[in-house]
Amino acid sequence: MALQLKDSKEQIYRTTSQKQIILDYLKSVKSHPSAEKVYSVVKKKLPRISKATVYRNLKDFKKRGEAQTIISQGKSHFDADTSSHAHFICLDCNKIFDVFENACTNCSVIKNKKPKVGKIENYKINFYGHCKKCK
Ligand SMILES: [Zn+2]
Ligand SMILES: [Zn+2]
The missing domain is CATH 1.10.10 (Arc Repressor Mutant, subunit A)
Structure with a gap:
């Protein structure tokens, strides 16, 4: 015992x-x-x-x-930063970069968090493109 x-x-x-x-x-x-x-x-x-x-x-x-998690190329990628922030995913090297809220100040939906359908608590946005290295 x-x-x-x-x-x-x-x-x-x-x-x-x-x-x-x-x-x-x-x-x-x-x-x-x-x-x-x-x-x-x-x-x-x-x-x-x-x-x-x-x-x-x-x-x-x-x-x-x-x-x-962020899904890129059908795979889950993990992020211990759980604050609301957008991600930029490179279509060439598949690297995932953080894009923080203050980089999106022109987006009125993120700014006032109140689109017509309701109140936003958090969001997940992925931008896709070519990173500085791959461009
Ligand atoms: Zn890249
Ligand atoms: Zn992140």
């Missing part, structure tokens, strides 16, 4: 620190990594972590509002 308790405590500790390492990585980058990219980076710190664990954690972050 005592052994079991110890095991479950270790299990909780391990799960928490894995989760924290994945979230810390996501918070430290602005590159909006895909699940595969997150897995390849996290694996360097946690060699024993499985792909399934990383994917499950990413799903949980999204469910709990700790991260948001």
